Amino acid sequence: MADRRENSPPAAFVTGWPIKHSRSPIIHRHWLKQYGLPGSYDAVAVSEKDFAAFIEGVKNGSLGFSGGNVTIPHKETAFALSDRPDELAKELGAANTLWLQDGQLHGTNTDGYGFAANLDGHHPGWDKVDRAVILGAGGASRAVVQAVRDRGINEIHIVNRTMSRAKELADRFGPKIHAHGLPALEEVMAGAGLFVNTTSLGMDGAESVSFDFSGLKSGGMVTDIVYVPLETPILRQAREQGYPTTDGLGMLLHQAVPGFERWFGRRPVVDSALRQLIIQDI
Ligand code: ATR
Incomplete structure (x- = not known):
């Protein structure tokens, strides 16, 4: 051979x-x-x-x-x-x-396997929620959307600065996926059990961000696919607001x-x- x-x-x-x-x-x-x-x-x-x-x-x-x-x-x-x-x-x-x-x-x-396996290890049951919000619609977001959909989460909302990219991704992955621009973020977060950041917001040197997670379901999980720093500003704010968090390093290891x-x-x-x-x- x-x-x-x-x-x-x-x-x-x-x-x-x-x-x-x-x-x-x-x-x-x-x-x-x-x-x-x-x-x-x-x-x-x-x-x-x-x-x-x-x-x-x-x-x-x-x-x-x-x-x-x-x-x-x-x-x-x-x-x-x-x-x-x-x-x-x-x-x-x-x-x-x-x-x-x-x-x-x-x-x-x-990448989608890595995302799901990381959460399986740190937060079993993460996929037993009705509504997930995914922030970002770039290359990294695609695999996350695929993994979340394949776990059968009923309603998936992609929120992105550029609405057309969110729409393109939603159309690609099927009818359960909804696309929104950033102004809709708070509204779609209401009652969600999973929030995923797939953008570079909060990466080393990136501009500071301020998030209000209070609309999430009690116990709703917040995760980031960025792992430098390990606790991104988004994860820190979620933790300080009383929500469980999982960092993105495990996704790299599991993929x-x-x-x-x-x-x-x-x-x-x-x-x-x-x-x-x-x-x-x-
Ligand atoms: P990757 O392959 O790492 O996902 P990408 O394709 O460049 O990289 O996508 C980056 C994502 O972060 C996009 O969703 C981008 O939003 P746009 O599609 O509107 O560009 C998002 N992003 C980057 N910087 C951002 C910022 N300052 N505010 C909001 N979203 C941002």
Whole structure:
């Protein structure tokens, strides 16, 4: 089989442009060491101009990779260039995890899985609510909308500064999804049991924000997909207003699980040692 070099241990990559800030090598190398598995995981910087040639080298085996992760700005192109994208990737139009199988490049998107698995671990029952509010309608929001819809939450409201982007996302994911502009935020938050921030609001250096969560249901959960800082201003305000919160770091850790299992043959566990390792790096 030309999928990878004969008898050599599996080798996986993470590629993006830039890539040096990716924490994926820390995660996968931690698991390789923890489970004593042969294999390697390396960051490869590939520009948009060179990405198609890189994927060709993965497909024909000349680069020696069994698969890898893809991050910004290549997720859409990775989807377009994979031979066998799965249903999740097709719906998102983006792939973040690739693997060679029987000479074909398969692709999926594990961001939605990572989002849901993080909340399953920290706040079981998070999906047993009638109404969810998702702030933001960018690339990161798509996978969250998909995951929340796939858990069967009845009413999902996307709120975004640019209304047309919210509408586009809502139309893509089906009839239970509603689109709003920012002025409707308070109104749609009333009675919601889940609030997710997918925007860069509150990220390191981003402008300060002020949120009133008092319309949420009692016990309604607030989560952020941003994890630098670990407690974003949105999470801090929610906590101070008496709502349970879950930070976004677990989404990063959990989205790595399906890829590791594909390339290295063992389903890894996200534990507190791994979480601490990444926190030290933040
Ligand atoms: P990503 O792929 O990380 O989601 P993106 O596609 O640039 O990045 O999307 C960023 C999201 O944050 C968008 O929903 C954006 O709103 P717009 O669609 O109106 O641009 C939102 N966002 C960024 N800065 C914002 C701000 N200052 N106020 C409100 N929303 C903001």
